[in-house]
Amino acid sequence: MNPRFVTSFFLRSFRGYHCAAETYRPSLSPAPSVEVSHPLPTHLKPSFRKASDNMMRSLLQGYRPVYKPHRLGCEVESLLLLGPSQRMCYYEGKLFGGYSTFLMDQILADCCKPPESIIADTGPAFTVNLNTSFVLPVPPTVPIFLRAWPDKIDGRKIFLKGCIQIPGKAPNEWVDAIQAEALFIRPKI
Known part of the structure; x- marks a missing residue:
């Protein structure tokens, strides 16, 4: 599954269901191979981690x-x-x-x-x-x-x-x- 879709889905759903979620369209190209030791491609790790941290901070605010x-x-x-x-x-x-x-x-x-x-x-x-x-x-x-x-x-x-x-x-x-x-x-x- 596309990591950007997953991030987008969670960010939109945890913000209170006020945004329409994107429709998932599977890619026709094969998924890139991912090493076991690196679950996400290196170029996506910082942004994915930042989005995840921001989501956790917003959910636990207060x-x-x-x-x-x-x-x-x-x-x-x-x-x-x-x-x-x-x-x-x-x-x-x-x-x-x-x-x-x-x-x-x-x-x-x-x-x-x-x-x-x-x-x-x-x-x-x-x-x-x-x-x-x-x-x-x-x-x-x-x-x-x-x-x-x-x-x-x-x-x-x-x-x-x-x-x-x-x-x-x-x-x-x-x-x-x-x-x-x-x-x-x-x-x-």
Whole structure:
């Protein structure tokens, strides 16, 4: 698949579905051979990486994790008010579930790798499994509260739980809109 099409597709779709996506037209010429060690041709790497970094920055705009000590590591929280480019709705007034899951994956990953000031000797961990339960629709215009915490640690495996909460009917009440359970694993050293 043409890397420019992929970049264009993701940039357009993650900006809130307000642009018409380009129609994909397969090339009649054979795809250029790509070495295994270089997944993208060298001349496309900087622009593709820049587009990817810009997309990630725009998706995580306003995300500021706060780390708190937990008996198994740390708990992470973040209060987020989505900007206009982040208010992706497939159905009117309901935040796109894929974006909500992306936010959950981000905060769960942050829970695995806290700053060294909280827990020393931690390395990266990667998502193995992420189960999400959509309890309530998330309106795109309300503040959302993201939380993640470790549930169990078994060697390199980290079992996590998390949720996205939205304001409830009573003042200062937060209700779970999305609940998640995840398994992350640290690579062998």
